[in-house]
Amino acid sequence: GGIITQTPKFLIGQEGQKLTLKCQQNFNHDTMYWYRQDSGKGLRLIYYSITENDLQKGDLSEGYDASREKKSSFSLTVTSAQKNEMAVFLCASSIRTHGNTLYFGEGSRLIVV
């Protein structure tokens, strides 16, 4: 079995600051995702990547950048942190994009002060 590791578990930053979340997977999966979850509600897609160096925007990409420099890692940057985007950010991976189970990390909680 594999694992998805998200770091840090908690990220505290100031309003307007640029903040980066990291995700590593050892499944050797092609596709990776970043979702945002507000207050235990549904997941909203920020970015996904179908292979190394590929980036695809989700419905919530404004205000975020992403990077997939290696197959095993996918990072997400909040370009200017705002208090209304305090949420849990979930990274996931799947073998391919379509029709395959997603495996999730435990999440990173963003706190903006």
Added chain:
Amino acid sequence: QQKVQQSPESLIVPEGAMTSLNCTFSDSASQYFAWYRQHSGKAPKALMSIFSNGEKEEGRFTIHLNKASLHFSLHIRDSQPSDSALYLCAVSIDKVVFGTGTRLQVSP
């Protein structure tokens, strides 16, 4: 832009009851339909998935899919307190879009 909605938003059922959760989607070209479960403070985990119209059963869980009505559902037979969680439906064409979530509480 795919829209995925779930109902109800929250639900309380007694132990042993049948639980039914609903998911509607907007794009008739959708090809992959799944349910995930997320216990409090944990990562979402896949429960089961379906690709074609009809029904699929795994243990106490059953999925129904009706593509023509843009609707699929999850039914939990003999609900247990350990089933208390946030349930998320997911739909995919080129990317996986999740629903708004249903919070289920099963009371002993």
